[in-house]
Amino acid sequence: xxxxxxxxxxxxxxxxxxxxxxxxxxxxxxxxxxxxxxxxxxxxxxxxxxxxxxxxxxxxxxxxxxxxxxxxxxxxxxxxxxxxxxxxxxxxxxxxxxxxxxxxxxxxxxxxxxxxxxxxxxxxxxxxxxxxxxxxxxxxxxxxxxxxxxxxxxxxxxxxxxxxxxxxxxxxxxxxxxxxxxxxxxxxxxxxxxxxxxxxxxxxxxxxxxxxxxxxxxxxxxxxxxxxxxxxxxxxxxxxxxxxxxxxxxxxxxxxxxxxxxxxxxxxxxxxxxxxxxxxxxxxxxxxxxxxxxxxxxxxxxxxxxxxxxxxxxxxxxxxxxxxxxxxxxxxxxxxxxxxxxxxxxxxxxxxxxxxxxxxxxxxxxxxxxxxxxxxxxxxxxxxxxxxxxxxxxxxxxxxxxxxxxxxxxxxxxxxxxxxxxxxxxxxxxxxxx
Ligand code: URA
Numbered sequence: 001x002x003x004x005x006x007x008x009x010x011x012x013x014x015x016x017x018x019x020x021x022x023x024x025x026x027x028x029x030x031x032x033x034x035x036x037x038x039x040x041x042x043x044x045x046x047x048x049x050x051x052x053x054x055x056x057x058x059x060x061x062x063x064x065x066x067x068x069x070x071x072x073x074x075x076x077x078x079x080x081x082x083x084x085x086x087x088x089x090x091x092x093x094x095x096x097x098x099x100x101x102x103x104x105x106x107x108x109x110x111x112x113x114x115x116x117x118x119x120x121x122x123x124x125x126x127x128x129x130x131x132x133x134x135x136x137x138x139x140x141x142x143x144x145x146x147x148x149x150x151x152x153x154x155x156x157x158x159x160x161x162x163x164x165x166x167x168x169x170x171x172x173x174x175x176x177x178x179x180x181x182x183x184x185x186x187x188x189x190x191x192x193x194x195x196x197x198x199x200x201x202x203x204x205x206x207x208x209x210x211x212x213x214x215x216x217x218x219x220x221x222x223x224x225x226x227x228x229x230x231x232x233x234x235x236x237x238x239x240x241x242x243x244x245x246x247x248x249x250x251x252x253x254x255x256x257x258x259x260x261x262x263x264x265x266x267x268x269x270x271x272x273x274x275x276x277x278x279x280x281x282x283x284x285x286x287x288x289x290x291x292x293x294x295x296x297x298x299x300x301x302x303x304x305x306x307x308x309x310x311x312x313x314x315x316x317x318x319x320x321x322x323x324x325x326x327x328x329x330x331x332x333x334x335x336x337x338x339x340x341x342x343x344x345x346x347x348x349x350x351x352x353x354x355x356x357x358x359x360x361x362x363x364x365x366x367x368x369x370x371x372x373x374x375x376x377x378x379x380x381x382x383x384x385x386x387x388x389x390x391x392x393x394x395x396x397x398x399x400x401x402x403x404x405x406x407x408x409x410x411x412x413x414x415x416x417x418x419x420x421x422x423x424x425x426x427x428x429x430x431x432x433x434x
Contacts, residue, residue, distance in 0.1 A: 003027070003037045010044035018057040025061035029160040035167055042164070042173040050178040055220065056227045058178070062186035063228075065160035069136070069192035071107055074143050078105050079283045080193035081275060082184060084217070085115070087205040087355040088242035088268075090252035092120045092150070094259040095272045095279070097308040100147035101299040102292075104283035107143045108150045109157060109191050116355030116364040118249050118372045121152050126250040126329050126374045130318035148312045158186040180207070181220040188225070195231040195282035197275055198222070202430060203240030205351025211236070211430050218433045233278050233434040237271055238426065241349040241384050244268035248363045248377015248398065250330040257326050260306040267428050273297075274429055330375035332398035338378075338409050340388040344418040349384055353415035357408040361399050373400060378412070385423055 001023045009016060016024075024041070027033045050058065071078050079099070083089055096106050110120040110132070117123070121132045132152045134142075142149040161183050168174045168183075188196050198221055201207070202214030218234035225232025237243075244265040246255035258264050259272060273296055280292035299305040310320035322328045358364055362373035379396045382388050394416055399405035 003033050003041075007037060007040050007044060010041060010048055013048040015051060016054055016057075018053070021054060021057040022061045025058070025065060025160045029065045029163065038164065038167055039171045039173070042168055042171060042176075042179065045179060046173045046176045049176070052220075052223055052227075055178040055182050056224055059182040059185045059189065059224050060228065062158050062160040062164070062182060063189040066158055066190065067154070067156040068190050069107075069157070071140065071143075071192040073140055074105055074107060076103070076105050077195060077283045078107055078143070078193045079195045079197065079279045080106060080108060080188060080191060081197045081199060081279065082188055083199040084184070084201050084207050086201040086239035086243060087116055087351050087358070088244050088247045088252065089201070090123060090244065090246070090256045091199060091268075091271060091275065093123060093253060093256035093309075094264070094268075095275055096148050096150070097260060097312060098272060098276050098296055098299060098305045099279045099283065100312070101304040101308040102280055102285050102295050103147065104279055104285055105143050105147050106279075107139060107191070107193070108148075109153045109187070110150050111153050112365070116358045117247060117252065117377070118364060118374075120150065122372050122374070123249045123253055124150065124313075124316075124318070126253045127313050127318035127322050130313060131316050134316065142315050146308070146311050146315055148308070149316070153187070157190045161186045175207075177213075177217055177220055181217060181224055185221055185224040185228075189228050189230065193230065195279075196225050196233075197278045197282060198232065198234035199271070199275055200234050200236045201239035202236055203238055203351060205242065205355060206239035215431055215433065218431070222433050231282050233282065233432065235271075235274055235278065235432050236430040238267070238428050238430065239351060241351050242354055242380060243271065245380040245383075246377065247354060247358050247380070248361070249372065249374040251377040251379060251398065253329055254326045257306070257309070257323060260300060260309055262300045270428055274432075278432075278434075332375040332400050334399045334402060334405055336397050336405060336409065337393040338395045338397055338412055340382075340390055340392050340394050340416075340418065341413065342418050343388060343390045344420050345422045346382050346384050346386050346388060346416060347419035347421060347423050348417045350415040350417075353411060354378070357412045357415070360408040360411065361397070361404050362401070376400060382416075385425055388418065
């Protein structure tokens with residue numbers, strides 16, 4: 001078999017066999033296929049696409065290119081969740097303790113990531129001493145003991161995807177549905193869970209800008225998960241404005257804590273409840289979504305979900321006192337209100353721009369080497385559809401550098417579009433695919 005022939009086949013819009021895809025991925029991982037040939041292949045896929053069988057074969061080959069985590073020593077059904085990412089996305093921090101309080105086990109590998117705020121791992125590092133560099137043995141023992149463990153992604157999980165994703169990033173071939181779906185799902189399948197709940201975002205702050213594309217991506221990922229024998233569900237939600245009110249690492253941790261106390265913002269609470277109900281049913285802890293929702297409300301009102309977060313933070317070396325006293329979390333030295341320059345309805349929010357404002361403050365990473373400032377960010381006081389008077393606060397900005405504060409504030413104001421017209425309200429949860 002020759003890579004040249006496989007490139008030509010895809011260039012001519014023909015279908016590759018499982019054997020051909022496996023040959024290509026195995027040899028690319030080993031370094032036998034050079035980047036220039038792989039780039040030509042991904043560009044051919046970009047234009048000619050892959051069918052469902054090819055996408056599944058690509059996913060499995062990438063998943064099996066490194067370690068496949070064996071979670072069989074954890075009793076019960078292991079349920080994982082994955083978010084396609086967005087601005088203010090702190091979902092795992094509240095959701096996983098909620099479902100763990102009901103006995104649903106989650107052994108999650110998480111990333112740091114580039115972008116406007118850190119990944120889940122960075123956010124968790126807002127707790128003094130929290131350690132995600134734990135061994136696989138410790139990871140598994142902890143899930144058996146308390147139902148939750150979150151560790152940093154190791155290099156051995158889907159190394160083919162790591163190499164291919166980096167290549168796609170510099171060859172303008174990231175945004176192809178099959179390549180995105182196989183990239184995400186290869187890591188999820190290698191991480192070993194029995195069931196997967198996918199949190200797919202759509203809108204100006206998400207990868208998928210339109211609802212149609214988000215649904216297509218969700219369907220593709222659900223087909224892969226199901227084809228690989230894992231119960232998979234996807235929930236598509238709005239990311240046309242930031243999720244919840246907090247953007248920034250420690251600020252998002254505080255909002256997740258509020259949500260576990262039952263005082264979270266409406267959209268974020270709704271998302272946690274919807275994803276949570278699906279995770280609880282997938283974990284066989286409730287027969288119906290209604291029953292699961294009632295159980296989730298119960299662990300929030302009786303404090304068990306909050307206690308589970310504290311137990312998890314302590315198990316990984318963090319300070320559980322900060323769960324009960326969030327004022328002990330990192331706090332910025334400067335704080336200012338961003339005042340509306342005119343009156344009217346918030347017609348739209350350029351969500352990705354708000355993300356960039358957080359990056360300007362130092363809340364995210366521009367390069368892999370950047371050091372994140374955990375304390376900076378925004379708390380939004382007005383969201384889409386709200387009325388604002390001239391001079392009223394749209395948001396509070398938290399910063400540690402006055403130049404960055406001014407820059408972020410100026411850009412933030414441009415991301416809020418105020419109009420005399422009220423926008424048409426659209427549902428927050430757009431679709432559920434299972
Ligand atoms: N996230 C991934 O892990 N892979 C992609 O291709 C896109 C987003």
